[in-house]
Amino acid sequence: MAETEIPRDLRYTREDEWVRIEGERLVVGVTDYAQQQLGDVVFLELPEVGANIERGEAFGVIESVKAVADLFGPVTGRVAEVNALLTDQPELVNADCYGDGWMLVIEPDDPAEIEELLSASAYQQHVKDRAE
Amino acid sequence: MSALARTPLFETHRALGARLVPFAGFELPVQYTSILAEHAAVREHAGLFDVSHMGQLHFHGPGAVAAVEWLVTCPVATLRPGRVRYGCLCNEGGGVVDDVTVYRVAEDHLFLCVNAANVEKDYRWVVRHSPASVEVQNRSAQTALLALQGPASTAVLAAAGTTPDPAELPRFAFAPTKLAGTEALVSRTGYTGSDGFELYCEAGDAVGLFEALLRAGREHGLAPAGLGARDTLRLEAALPLYGHELDDTTSPLEARLDRFVKRGGAPFLGGEAIERRRAAGHARLLIGFELLERGVARAEHAIAHEGVPVGVVTSGAPSPTLGKSIGLGYVPPALVEPDTRLEVNVRGRAVAARVVETPFVRAPARAATTR
Numbered sequence: 001m002a003e004t005e006i007p008r009d010l011r012y013t014r015e016d017e018w019v020r021i022e023g024e025r026l027v028v029g030v031t032d033y034a035q036q037q038l039g040d041v042v043f044l045e046l047p048e049v050g051a052n053i054e055r056g057e058a059f060g061v062i063e064s065v066k067a068v069a070d071l072f073g074p075v076t077g078r079v080a081e082v083n084a085l086l087t088d089q090p091e092l093v094n095a096d097c098y099g100d101g102w103m104l105v106i107e108p109d110d111p112a113e114i115e116e117l118l119s120a121s122a123y124q125q126h127v128k129d130r131a132e
Numbered sequence: 133m134s135a136l137a138r139t140p141l142f143e144t145h146r147a148l149g150a151r152l153v154p155f156a157g158f159e160l161p162v163q164y165t166s167i168l169a170e171h172a173a174v175r176e177h178a179g180l181f182d183v184s185h186m187g188q189l190h191f192h193g194p195g196a197v198a199a200v201e202w203l204v205t206c207p208v209a210t211l212r213p214g215r216v217r218y219g220c221l222c223n224e225g226g227g228v229v230d231d232v233t234v235y236r237v238a239e240d241h242l243f244l245c246v247n248a249a250n251v252e253k254d255y256r257w258v259v260r261h262s263p264a265s266v267e268v269q270n271r272s273a274q275t276a277l278l279a280l281q282g283p284a285s286t287a288v289l290a291a292a293g294t295t296p297d298p299a300e301l302p303r304f305a306f307a308p309t310k311l312a313g314t315e316a317l318v319s320r321t322g323y324t325g326s327d328g329f330e331l332y333c334e335a336g337d338a339v340g341l342f343e344a345l346l347r348a349g350r351e352h353g354l355a356p357a358g359l360g361a362r363d364t365l366r367l368e369a370a371l372p373l374y375g376h377e378l379d380d381t382t383s384p385l386e387a388r389l390d391r392f393v394k395r396g397g398a399p400f401l402g403g404e405a406i407e408r409r410r411a412a413g414h415a416r417l418l419i420g421f422e423l424l425e426r427g428v429a430r431a432e433h434a435i436a437h438e439g440v441p442v443g444v445v446t447s448g449a450p451s452p453t454l455g456k457s458i459g460l461g462y463v464p465p466a467l468v469e470p471d472t473r474l475e476v477n478v479r480g481r482a483v484a485a486r487v488v489e490t491p492f493v494r495a496p497a498r499a500a501t502t503r
Contacts, residue, residue, distance in 0.1 A: 036151075039151075039162075039163060039166060039167055039360065040166050040167050040168045042428065042450045043426060043427065043428055043450070061479070063427075063428050064167075065167045065168065065360060065364060065449060065450055065452070066162065066167060066360050066363075066449075068428065068430065068479075094166075
């Protein structure tokens with residue numbers, strides 16, 4: 001398998017989302033591992049700004065040529081921003097999953113939930129466990 | 133559950149960085165780089181597929197032609213040596229046991245190229261329904277099969293020093309050739325809707341042949357291509373996939389394979405039932421459709437008409453060539469006219485669709501411009 005990039009400064013879910021903490025807001029996307037597994041992303045179904053999402057519950061759908069997967073809320077909160085570029089350029093998820101391929105900005109209801117997200121090393125172990 | 137089988141090219145795929153997945157009991161490359169890139173390579177230049185998982189059943193003996201004539205829906209007696217036809221093996225109920233290509237190698241020698249998942253089933257089936265005087269041999273394990281597909285395929289074979297040069301081989305014809313120091317049966321057939329060839333060789337020669345073609349193709353835009361692109365390519369060409377559009381209960385006429393079913397000619401296994409079912413009127417027919425809104429239709433999604441469920445999607449994907457979602461599915465005969473409006477239930481969302489003519493993509497049959 002190709003090398004998987006897992007930036008040290010991000011937090012992760014077991015469902016392969018990454019979370020970047022920016023003050024009181026969280027930027028969310030899918031990991032390099034997820035985009036590699038999915039292949040060419042062709043379609044995303046994302047919530048609207050203002051929608052509420054629940055930790056561990058599906059908030060959207062990511063679809064590649066070959067497969068479809070649910071996107072899961074890393075924490076419970078409100079959607080503050082949605083990456084509008086992805087509507088016409090879903091391939092940004094493949095090209096730059098930790099940058100231009102971001103999906104949502106969330107304002108968490110309970111910042112303590114952030115602490116329950118995986119660290120980079122814990123996520124790396126999680127990826128490795130599944131590959132075996 | 134037995135372990136997954138590997139083709140002779142398994143290590144080659146790994147070295148090329150392929151992502152390997154289980155398919156029909158084999159561990160096969162779904163993609164090397166990206167399905168979209170590999171799909172585009174085939175439509176614009178050429179792609180090289182390992183399809184060695186497919187099976188080959190050989191028929192030898194003076195009764196071979198008559199035996200195969202009885203087994204398949206397409207005419208066989210009129211098939212000249214060196215020619216190929218597409219057809220179906222059908223059961224007594226008119227359902228499809230498998231869809232196959234029939235190769236007439238010599239007067240008393242034919243072989244069927246069959247789907248990987250059906251090799252054992254087909255072998256038992258054809259042995260049971262052939263006279264004992266005809267020798268049936270399953271040569272699937274000893275035979276490797278490469279598919280070189282795309283408008284640059286002739287240029288790639290020429291660059292590989294293939295003799296005789298198969299450039300003038302007509303569509304659905306094949307010939308023994310030599311290339312890269314090995315012997316290969318080169319057939320102008322494929323499963324992509326683009327011009328191209330399928331190359332049969334001994335399993336032990338597969339790695340050398342595959343690597344020689346990749347080298348020869350470097351100047352011609354040739355890329356190794358996986359099952360992911362194979363599936364989107366065949367869907368654009370509206371070619372059926374066994375287990376999706378075809379199965380043991382489906383009549384080939386429901387799948388709109390009328391021109392591969394002989395009528396009024398030699399009798400064949402399942403022929404009476406196929407005719408009986410046709411005369412009684414089919415409850416469903418295969419259509420091609422495109423989505424009119426965003427989303428991707430997938431196999432098993434329900435199809436509705438004016439809110440009423442009427443059928444099911446058998447294959448669906450975003451078409452890389454057309455940039456929209458396409459699919460195949462079964463609906464009642466009243467709804468097969470082009471432009472009929474349908475809805476596909478994409479995970480709880482009714483997405484508007486319309487019936488379209490197939491194939492979805494019509495690639496030039498021969499790339500005359502490359503010479």
